[in-house]
Amino acid sequence: xxxKIGILHVxxxxxxxxxxINTIDMxxxxxxxxxxxITKVFHLFILSVxxxxxxxxxxxxxxxxxDEIIQQYISDNNLNATSTSSGLYYVIETTGNGVFPxxxxxxxxxxxxxxxxxxxxxxxxxxxxSFPLTNVIQGWQEGIPLFSEGGTGKLLIPSALGYGNRSVxxxxxxxxxxxxxxxxxVNWWVLMNLCKLCxxxxxxxFHHLIPRKNHKIKYIQKRFSAIDLNKYGIMICNDCxxxxxxxxxxxxxxxxxxxxxxxxxxKELAKFISWVKSQTKKVK
Numbered sequence: 001x002x003x004k005i006g007i008l009h010v011x012x013x014x015x016x017x018x019x020x021i022n023t024i025d026m027x028x029x030x031x032x033x034x035x036x037x038i039t040k041v042f043h044l045f046i047l048s049v050x051x052x053x054x055x056x057x058x059x060x061x062x063x064x065x066x067d068e069i070i071q072q073y074i075s076d077n078n079l080n081a082t083s084t085s086s087g088l089y090y091v092i093e094t095t096g097n098g099v100f101p102x103x104x105x106x107x108x109x110x111x112x113x114x115x116x117x118x119x120x121x122x123x124x125x126x127x128x129x130s131f132p133l134t135n136v137i138q139g140w141q142e143g144i145p146l147f148s149e150g151g152t153g154k155l156l157i158p159s160a161l162g163y164g165n166r167s168v169x170x171x172x173x174x175x176x177x178x179x180x181x182x183x184x185x186v187n188w189w190v191l192m193n194l195c196k197l198c199x200x201x202x203x204x205x206f207h208h209l210i211p212r213k214n215h216k217i218k219y220i221q222k223r224f225s226a227i228d229l230n231k232y233g234i235m236i237c238n239d240c241x242x243x244x245x246x247x248x249x250x251x252x253x254x255x256x257x258x259x260x261x262x263x264x265x266x267k268e269l270a271k272f273i274s275w276v277k278s279q280t281k282k283v284k
Contacts, residue, residue, distance in 0.1 A: 017025035029221050062174050063087060066158035069176045073156065081156065088139055089156035090146050098149025101186045102206050102233055103141055106132045108185035116176045121169065128184045137162050139177065147183040155179040195237040196260060198273050209233050209258040211250040220254055234260055243272050 010199055070089050074081045081089040088135045101107050110128035114120050133141050139157030147153060157177040159165075167173045194206050211234045224232075236244075247268050248257055257263050 005198075006229055028096060038239065060174075062159050066160070066174075066176050070156045070158065073176075073178065076148050081154070084142065086138075086142060086161060087158040088142055088161055090143055091154040091156075092147065092151060093154070094150070094152040096148035096150030096152075096183060099146050100148050100212065101133060101183070102208075103133050103145070104206055104233075105145075106130060106187040107144060107145065107183060108187075110182040110184055112180045114178050114180075115171070116178065119170075121171050122137050128182070130185070130187075137177075140179075143179075144181070144183065147181065149183055149186045152180075152182045155181060191233065196234040197236050197240045197263065198256055198276050200237060200277065202239075204235040204237060205241055206233050207236050207244065210254045214254045215249050234256065239276055240273065243269060247272075 039150045067087060071080075072207070074089065079091050081091045083089050108128045108130040110124050110126055111122075112120060112124075113122040133144060138159035139155060139158070142161065143155040143157070155178070157179070160176045161175060162175065163171060163173070171177070193201065195202050195204060210224060211219065212262045244263065248266065257266060264273070
């Protein structure tokens with residue numbers, strides 16, 4: 001048996017993921033069918049190796065890389081930062097004296113956004129910009145509710161909570177984002193919407209399913225993250241909100257009635273909701 005293999009050229013085109021094999025000469029006298037099978041298997045082997053390489057490169061996990069970049073930035077700038085389970089880091093520089101926002105809030109924030117190398121990629125005026133938190137990157141959705149109105153600090157956001165593997169404007173793909181933020185204002189009111197409990201069309205406020213007065217209690221902090229404490233809640237009318245706190249103690253709310261279904265199962269509250277549904281009340 002005589003086997004002759006010519007020059008093999010492999011050209012990788014990253015976006016198209018093409019493999020171009022210019023020359024492969026395999027001569028096995030009298031074994032034409034085997035020649036075909038050997039060549040095909042060889043092609044598939046090369047294809048699988050190259051596509052595996054390209055796939056690993058494209059889907060590279062930046063979790064550890066981003067965390068190392070953030071920790072280095074914290075060390076270089078002598079920051080007292082706190083991390084969350086999502087990989088977000090935050091620094092509270094000034095404690096505000098107002099309300100905490102939630103995922104449904106419209107907030108006014110003054111900010112400066114920089115990359116880890118110090119490059120400024122975005123900046124607001126000192127008056128800030130107003131926007132719903134539902135319309136921004138996940139890092140802001142998680143991070144801004146950690147500040148109370150009037151508070152200032154930093155958000156250090158891994159790429160997975162930012163723009164991921166997309167480049168946006170002058171932000172390269174897989175970039176750690178660092179923001180200096182000031183939470184200027186929080187808009188809690190949502191006009192003319194349906195209460196999640198009585199289903200009347202009313203002005204709504206955000207009800208923390210785990211009351212804010214319980215957020216600093218150790219057994220609550222062990223069971224819920226800081227993000228969860230501020231995120232978990234429902235939009236309800238003022239009547240239902242007052243009745244919840246009238247009927248149910250804070251500790252019991254946190255442990256036994258921390259979702260909509262459990263609230264509706266409370267007999268006295270359910271009785272009130274049934275009654276209030278039948279009332280015609282103008283929006284103030």
